[in-house]
Amino acid sequence: MAIASFLTRLPSALTASVRPSLGRLLLHTTMASSPKIYVAVVGVGLVGSEFINQLLTIRSSPFHLVSLTSTTRTLFNHAQPLSASWKSDLASSADRPDLAKLTQQLSALVSPTQKVALIDNTSSEDVAALYPTWLKAGISVVTPNKKAFSGDIALYEEIVAASASGGGKFLNEATVGAGLPVVGTLKDLVATGDKIVKIEGVFSGTMSYIFNEFSTGQPDGPAFSSVVKIARDKGYTEPHPADDLNGADVARKLTILSRIASSSSSSLPRLQSYAAVDTASLIPPALENISTGDEFLARLPEHDAHFASLRAEAAAAGAVLRFVGVVDAVNGRVRAALERYPTTHPFSTSLGGSDNIIMFHTERYGARPLIVQGAGAGAAVTAMGVLGDLLRLV
Numbered sequence: 001m002a003i004a005s006f007l008t009r010l011p012s013a014l015t016a017s018v019r020p021s022l023g024r025l026l027l028h029t030t031m032a033s034s035p036k037i038y039v040a041v042v043g044v045g046l047v048g049s050e051f052i053n054q055l056l057t058i059r060s061s062p063f064h065l066v067s068l069t070s071t072t073r074t075l076f077n078h079a080q081p082l083s084a085s086w087k088s089d090l091a092s093s094a095d096r097p098d099l100a101k102l103t104q105q106l107s108a109l110v111s112p113t114q115k116v117a118l119i120d121n122t123s124s125e126d127v128a129a130l131y132p133t134w135l136k137a138g139i140s141v142v143t144p145n146k147k148a149f150s151g152d153i154a155l156y157e158e159i160v161a162a163s164a165s166g167g168g169k170f171l172n173e174a175t176v177g178a179g180l181p182v183v184g185t186l187k188d189l190v191a192t193g194d195k196i197v198k199i200e201g202v203f204s205g206t207m208s209y210i211f212n213e214f215s216t217g218q219p220d221g222p223a224f225s226s227v228v229k230i231a232r233d234k235g236y237t238e239p240h241p242a243d244d245l246n247g248a249d250v251a252r253k254l255t256i257l258s259r260i261a262s263s264s265s266s267s268l269p270r271l272q273s274y275a276a277v278d279t280a281s282l283i284p285p286a287l288e289n290i291s292t293g294d295e296f297l298a299r300l301p302e303h304d305a306h307f308a309s310l311r312a313e314a315a316a317a318g319a320v321l322r323f324v325g326v327v328d329a330v331n332g333r334v335r336a337a338l339e340r341y342p343t344t345h346p347f348s349t350s351l352g353g354s355d356n357i358i359m360f361h362t363e364r365y366g367a368r369p370l371i372v373q374g375a376g377a378g379a380a381v382t383a384m385g386v387l388g389d390l391l392r393l394v
């Protein structure tokens, strides 16, 4: 605290050079003297595993990893926090997942001197539905799972109310743009009184990767299905790739941003759920309702010719294909669609890999939007976004 207040009083020219090292000292000092924060992780897939590994590398950490839950097993031990052997510890646990019991166990740890954070690294609706219960019990929720914040408005409002009434905090930076500072940037813009005019960009790491590779301005190139398969192998896609290709993942991200932006714009619609976003799906009708990602990928090659013709038409017009999302706060529209952009446009020239690019057009930023760009999917950057949120609880 003393260092924090000292930092704010330093002249800005001086702080520019000393702030980084003092900042590190402050963080180290704060963490070393911080009360315990018990951490429970639900979901130990790509992001969950990477999150745990990153968490365990923090030195002088106030975090005590006390519980892990997968779809088949769980373990809880607040007396002896988990360490690098967490994977085999979980694999050898005989306990079956029981989120009601976990809620009781974690609630008992909440006290004025001890915090508890539940990290939801699943994409489960069932887990998301428990956020209000956890928040009311004083358990903070940190998550990259978009379901609660983009689903039924009633659940979203319950979460906001539970947190506002003195319960736990909810932190969801990684739900949009993975580790990129998108949710926090928008909250800061709104909280400081800026007016959002429009938010537009490439919001899907999967869609970005697919179209950066598939549509380069040339009339031909790799088969669409082969690029989708590589995107899944790289860990960019949702567990079922159709949840990316149908535009739902982008619609969910737009819903999350639109709900935050709506407090500064009376024109934005009160979205009942992400399904209310005007979304143009890329799923061929014959592949709708396929339940597994593997079967979906096996049948996607049947539709390569369709996507190849869209690519050739765009190239003939001097354009590339990009799947974009827009929150238009002036006209009150939220939409996601595959669109053509000239090969000279930043959506064509400056994107690579799984990059997201998000442009915030606001009253203060005027004609030159605030732009956030970088990898928007992948376990490492997503876990970093989740861990960054957890650090904010310290």
Ligand SMILES: NC(=O)C1=CN([C@@H]2O[C@H](COP(=O)(O)OP(=O)(O)OC[C@H]3O[C@@H](n4cnc5c(N)ncnc54)[C@H](OP(=O)(O)O)[C@@H]3O)[C@@H](O)[C@H]2O)C=CC1
Residues within 6 Å of the ligand: 042, 043, 044, 045, 046, 047, 048, 069, 070, 071, 072, 097, 121, 122, 123, 124, 126, 127, 144, 145, 146, 174, 175, 177, 178, 205, 235, 236, 237, 238, 239, 376, 377, 378, 379, 382
């Ligand atoms: N990957 C990325 O680049 C990004 C991911 N995200 C979000 O992060 C979250 C995790 O994604 P990712 O790690 O890639 O996905 P994974 O499928 O690799 O991991 C999800 C894990 O959650 C587990 N799970 C599902 N339901 C439950 C449950 N009820 N209880 C316990 N565990 C459960 C699954 O277990 P099982 O394997 O047994 O089904 C799986 O291991 C998702 O919400 C995703 O949208 C956000 C930004 C980027």
Ligand SMILES: N[C@@H](CC=O)C(=O)O
Residues within 6 Å of the ligand: 175, 177, 178, 203, 204, 205, 206, 207, 236, 237, 238, 244, 249, 376, 377, 378
């Ligand atoms: N599947 C998503 C992962 C992050 O939310 C994406 O491709 O962006």
Ligand code: NA
Residues within 6 Å of the ligand: 173, 174, 175, 176, 177, 178, 179, 180, 181, 182, 183, 385
């Ligand atoms: Na983010």
